[in-house]
Amino acid sequence: MSKQSSPSGLSAADVLDAHLAVFVARLAKAGYEKETRRGKERLILPFIRWVRETGIGVTDVDEACVDAFLACPSRRRYNHRTALRQFIEHVRIAGVAPPRRLQPSLAELLVQRYRTHLRDSKGLSSHSIDVYSPFVRAFVVAQQLPENAGAVDAGAVRSHLLDQGRNRSVSFVRLLAAALRSFLRFCFLDGTITRDLSTAVPPVRRWQLAPVPPFLTAEEVERVIAAADPSTTCGCRTFAILLLLARLGLRASEIIALELDDIRWEAGEIVVRGKGRLHDRLPLLADVGEALALYLSTSRGPSTSRRVFLRHKAPRAGLFQPAAVSKIAREALQRAGLLATGRVGAHIFRHSLATRMIRRGASLAEISQVLRHRSTITTQLYTKVEFEGLRGVARPWPSAEVVR
Numbered sequence: 001m002s003k004q005s006s007p008s009g010l011s012a013a014d015v016l017d018a019h020l021a022v023f024v025a026r027l028a029k030a031g032y033e034k035e036t037r038r039g040k041e042r043l044i045l046p047f048i049r050w051v052r053e054t055g056i057g058v059t060d061v062d063e064a065c066v067d068a069f070l071a072c073p074s075r076r077r078y079n080h081r082t083a084l085r086q087f088i089e090h091v092r093i094a095g096v097a098p099p100r101r102l103q104p105s106l107a108e109l110l111v112q113r114y115r116t117h118l119r120d121s122k123g124l125s126s127h128s129i130d131v132y133s134p135f136v137r138a139f140v141v142a143q144q145l146p147e148n149a150g151a152v153d154a155g156a157v158r159s160h161l162l163d164q165g166r167n168r169s170v171s172f173v174r175l176l177a178a179a180l181r182s183f184l185r186f187c188f189l190d191g192t193i194t195r196d197l198s199t200a201v202p203p204v205r206r207w208q209l210a211p212v213p214p215f216l217t218a219e220e221v222e223r224v225i226a227a228a229d230p231s232t233t234c235g236c237r238t239f240a241i242l243l244l245l246a247r248l249g250l251r252a253s254e255i256i257a258l259e260l261d262d263i264r265w266e267a268g269e270i271v272v273r274g275k276g277r278l279h280d281r282l283p284l285l286a287d288v289g290e291a292l293a294l295y296l297s298t299s300r301g302p303s304t305s306r307r308v309f310l311r312h313k314a315p316r317a318g319l320f321q322p323a324a325v326s327k328i329a330r331e332a333l334q335r336a337g338l339l340a341t342g343r344v345g346a347h348i349f350r351h352s353l354a355t356r357m358i359r360r361g362a363s364l365a366e367i368s369q370v371l372r373h374r375s376t377i378t379t380q381l382y383t384k385v386e387f388e389g390l391r392g393v394a395r396p397w398p399s400a401e402v403v404r
Contacts, residue, residue: 012061013052015096016087020044023090031314040083047084061097062088106147107140114186125275127253127322135179138164146192154200157184161201174204213351213381220338221246221352227335230291234312236299238328240291241309245329245349247288248272249371252322252329252346258308263292272372280372322346354379 010018020041027037050069051061066084091097104112114136118124124132139145142160143152161180165173185198216224225242229235244250244258254272262271263284270288272280292308303310307318319325326345333339333348350371357367368379 011052012056012058013048015058016048016051016061016091019091019094019096020048020087022094023087026090027314031316033313036314040086043083044087047087058096059098061091062100107145110146110187110190110192111137111140113190114183117186117190118182125253125257125273127257128275131175132179132182135164135176136183139180139183145187149187149193152193152197154197157197157200158202170204177201177204213355214344214348215352215355216338216348217352218356220336221349224332224336224338228332230294233299236291236295237309237312238332240288240295241325241328242332242349243288243291245325245346246353247285248282249350249353251350252325255309255325255346256307256319256322259306260296260308261306263289263308265289274372275374278372282370 023044024037024041027040028034032040047066047069050072051065056065063085066081066088069084070081088097092099111133115129115133118129118132119126139160143149143156145152157180161173161177164176168176181198181201184193184201185196187193188196188198225239225246228239228242230239241255244255248270250258250272251274254274257273258270259273262273264271265284268284268289269281270284272282274280296308300308300310301316303316305316305318309319310316311319326347329346329349330339330344333344354367354371357370358364364376364379367373368376371379373379
């Protein structure tokens with residue numbers, strides 16, 4: 001790293017010092033809390049002191065510089081890379097730091113082409129693409145693609161699947177296999193691999209209708225909804241989300257994708273952005289509409305984002321991942337005293353809606369239409385609920401003594 005000054009004669013540290021106050025002011029304008037702004041400032045000051053001590057030039061202030069700062073043994077527990085990268089990006093926009101010089105590797109370019117293929121050719125949602133990407137990146141790194149493409153064969157594919165799937169759940173291995181199968185088919189079409197190795201990925205068996213999905217009774221669902229406090233900002237958002245989950249059976253990914261224009265007040269319907277870029281229309285029930293109107297008018301606040309549900313903390317953008325909705329659901333279940341052990345989140349409301357429908361005499365076709373299942377095989381899972389219910393009324397099998 002060179003030791004030089006900026007064209008104005010100031011050292012790199014002096015320039016960063018001058019821009020730190022501007023950076024903090026921009027955070028305030030973006031809606032960051034006072035404590036958050038102070039915390040980021042405290043994290044950036046040691047970096048500026050390190051730049052001063054090492055005499056680094058202005059042209060060397062980039063992400064690699066941040067990595068070098070964090071590599072110091074005394075900063076092994078310094079895990080606040082985000083604040084430093086935000087600050088670097090700020091001074092880069094201000095024209096102080098040089099533009100990004102990082103060129104994506106051949107491996108990353110391959111992953112990017114695959115993501116584009118999923119989006120443009122397959123019509124997958126951004127969430128589905130993000131789910132597949134980590135599996136694909138791990139495979140690309142392990143097999144050293146695309147440089148080592150000629151050495152990849154069926155044995156390497158199966159070995160990778162077995163290594164990555166060891167001690168994992170059936171759902172994880174099925175998702176891994178689906179991602180590998182999709183990626184290998186793309187590599188053949190892309191010309192990266194000369195053979196279609198997608199057929200080398202073995203099927204992962206999962207017994208149909210084996211597990212009984214967890215569900216809540218109608219009374220328990222109402223208890224969870226009643227535990228939300230619409231008079232508070234957070235509670236108002238939680239209340240609206242819970243009603244969308246419980247009344248309409250929306251998926252977590254569908255809730256975060258919901259935009260302002262999707263609520264058609266005059267038509268009394270809501271547009272749901274489902275899997276595979278499919279758009280469905282559902283009736284906007286009275287209590288759901290009232291909860292959404294209350295949230296939009298009192299708790300959402302101003303934002304340039306068109307997403308309905310926003311983060312409460314800066315940046316004031318839409319909820320990033322479906323996990324955020326699942327977290328809201330888990331916290332609501334916990335407040336109502338209904339948080340069972342295991343992975344229970346937003347999907348339990350979807351299961352509960354289907355269970356109530358089937359117990360009230362709804363057909364599988366009707367349930368499939370409401371839940372927007374692509375296949376009735378998925379809907380058949382809920383028929384097992386009725387078999388489980390029969391256990392409570394079934395009479396015991398007569399023993400030999402009773403027969404006598």
